[in-house]
Amino acid sequence: MASRLPFMVIGPRPSLSNAAAISLLLLMLVMFAAAIGCIREDDLTLEQRSHQLAGQLMCPVCDGQTIDASSAQIAQDMRAKVRELLESGITNAEVKDYFVVRYGEEILAAPEGGGFNLIAWIVPFFIAFGGMAIALLTVRNLKRSHARSGGLASAGTGSAGLSEYLAQVDRDLGISDAATAGAAKTKSPKTRDPGPEKKAAS
Secondary structure (H helix, E strand, O other): OOOOOOOOOOOOOOOOOHHHHHHHHHHHHHHHHHHHHOOOHHHOOHHHHHHHHHOOEEOOOOOOOEOOOOOOHHHHHHHHHHHHHHHOOOOHHHHHHHHHHHHOHHHEOOOOOOHHHHHHHHHHHHHHHHHHHHHHHHHHHHHHHHHHHHHHHHHHOOHHHHHHHHHHHHHHHOOOHHHHHHHHHHHOOOOOOOOHHHHHHO
């Protein structure tokens, strides 16, 4: 059976440089922001706007729930009020202002992007970019250490290199070849002279 792939690339795959990876990430973020920014308020139906606002307003008596997710009576009343305000022709921002005046800034699910609240919008991007930078640096350092250890292993595998290293260690320790040979002779077992009994028997 013929292979479905016409060819195979053998060898290491080319990797993106850090600058290329960051540029690609920034391009994706810009495209995402542009896609979100292209959706205008006028393009949405009244029902879609009502649902969107219900997801942006918190239920005042529920723990961490928006009025869209809550089944409390006050959340139902607030959803009805949102629908009524939208039908009267006001914008989404004016609907939010209406509830902020009555309940305070805590009624908003996401803080407004201004003043001290701007930190809540900026910090997650710094955390994300910092995490990606740390990951890229870690991968790069791992590749370098792997290449370095591979080079050392290939340099140390030759028998000539190993014997030169051992000879240098012997010279540094003051062990000469003659002393090594003498030590080997003293450790070899001595041949004993057969006694007179064995000579007589033979």
